[in-house]
Amino acid sequence: MEWIDTHCHLNEDAFSPDLADVVQRAEQSGVTRMLVVGIDLASSRRAVELAERFPSVFAVVGIQPNYVQSAGANDLSAIEELSRSPRVVAIGETGLDRYWDFAPLDQQIAAFEQHIELARQRDLPLVVHCREAEADVLTVLRRAAGAAELAGVMHSFSGDLATATECVALGLHISFAGMLTFKRNDALRSVAAALPAERLLLETDAPYLAPAPYRGKRNEPAYLPFTGACLAEVRKAPTETVAAVTTANARRLFRLP
Numbered sequence: 001m002e003w004i005d006t007h008c009h010l011n012e013d014a015f016s017p018d019l020a021d022v023v024q025r026a027e028q029s030g031v032t033r034m035l036v037v038g039i040d041l042a043s044s045r046r047a048v049e050l051a052e053r054f055p056s057v058f059a060v061v062g063i064q065p066n067y068v069q070s071a072g073a074n075d076l077s078a079i080e081e082l083s084r085s086p087r088v089v090a091i092g093e094t095g096l097d098r099y100w101d102f103a104p105l106d107q108q109i110a111a112f113e114q115h116i117e118l119a120r121q122r123d124l125p126l127v128v129h130c131r132e133a134e135a136d137v138l139t140v141l142r143r144a145a146g147a148a149e150l151a152g153v154m155h156s157f158s159g160d161l162a163t164a165t166e167c168v169a170l171g172l173h174i175s176f177a178g179m180l181t182f183k184r185n186d187a188l189r190s191v192a193a194a195l196p197a198e199r200l201l202l203e204t205d206a207p208y209l210a211p212a213p214y215r216g217k218r219n220e221p222a223y224l225p226f227t228g229a230c231l232a233e234v235r236k237a238p239t240e241t242v243a244a245v246t247t248a249n250a251r252r253l254f255r256l257p
Contacts, residue, residue, distance in 0.1 A: 001243040003228055004033040004250040005221040006175055007093075007127065007155045007203035010057070011036050011046035014207040014218055023054050026221035030243075032056060033256050034221050035203075037093050037127060037155075039064035041075045044082055051087035058256065059085065060127050062092040068111040069103035076114055083122050089254040091119040092127025093155060096140070099131040109140060116144045119152065125253050126152030128172070134163045145170045153253065156205045161191045168199050173253055175201035178211030178219060181230045189234040197235075201253070202228055202246045 005026070009015075015022055026034060036051065037060040038044025044061035051059040061082045063071050083091060094115035096108050119126040130137045144150060150171040157164060157174045164174050176192055179185055192200070202224055204210075210219035211226040225243075232242040250256060 001030050001225070001240055002247050003029075003031045003202065003224050003243055004035075004247050004256070005031050005204050005206075005224045006035050006153065006201045006250050006254070007037050007060075007177070008034055008206040008221050009037060009039070009043070009208075010034065010050055010206070010221075011038065011043045012207060015220075022220050022222070023056065026224075027056055029222040029225055031221045031224050033058065033250070035060050035089065035254065038062055039093065040067040040071065041078050044079055048082055048085050048087060051085070058089045058254070059087050060090040060092050061088055062094050062115055062127070063111060064093050064129055065095055065097045065108040065111065066100050066102040068107050071111075076111075076118070080118055080122075083118065083124065088124070089256065090125045090127050090152070091115055091122065092152075093129045094126065095129035096133035096136050097129060097131040098133040098136070105136065109136070112140050113144070116140075120148070126150065128152060128154050130154060130159065134159045138163065138166060141167070141170050141172075151253065153201055155203060156209065157191070158188060159191075160187070161194055164191050164195055168195065173199045173201050173249060175203045176227060176231060177203050177205045178209040178215070178223070178227055180227055180234075181211040182215065183212075189230070192231055193234045197245050198249060200231070200246050201250055202231065
């Protein structure tokens with residue numbers, strides 16, 4: 001079976017000691033493509049460097065909402081330049097975060113809208129971060145979708161079915177991470193069971209959110225099949241079917257070879 005990890009952070013220090021082994025383990029587990037995502041200018045540059053080093057790695061560049069206040073005045077222009085690399089397949093992660101108090105909401109919204117515009121200018125999909133800010137994110141997305149249908153993904157989705165359904169209606173995909181496997185997440189599993197198959201994606205968000213049976217440990221792309229197996233179980237579908245569908249969805253959205 002083939003899998004695609006649509007969101008991981010191999011550019012973080014947690015992977016510095018054994019990065020090549022991590023990539024090799026992923027490939028041996030059937031994870032043939034990994035999208036390494038930036039959260040600021042430095043990590044976005046690192047994502048591009050890794051994509052140029054490993055054929056199975058592609059980059060996503062952007063400034064995550066918790067880092068917009070600390071970003072330099074020219075950082076978004078530098079992100080735009082990075083996005084011209086042929087190894088960059090999306091803009092992000094961007095979005096809104098009300099859980100952490102690292103950046104005022106108005107600054108987050110302004111940066112979110114700038115990322116949406118950059119994604120449209122570059123004809124690239126958008127990777128959206130949302131933490132305890134579903135209503136605010138939907139407000140921004142509705143406004144943006146008034147100009148043209150959106151292309152992108154709600155990453156590591158943890159919201160309700162109404163939110164997911166509206167995101168799909170706006171043109172977005174929904175990506176599930178290791179949280180799908182957590183024992184007390186029946187509500188999230190019911191969301192995953194109800195969504196259209198052609199909008200489903202999988203991710204690890206490594207090194208975070210390791211799925212059962214690795215919960216609490218450093219996550220890595222090789223663990224993606226555990227989340228995939230859980231998605232197959234809740235959708236009452238063969239694991240091979242879920243692998244094929246989510247892989248095809250990722251290839252189509254991110255235009256992966």
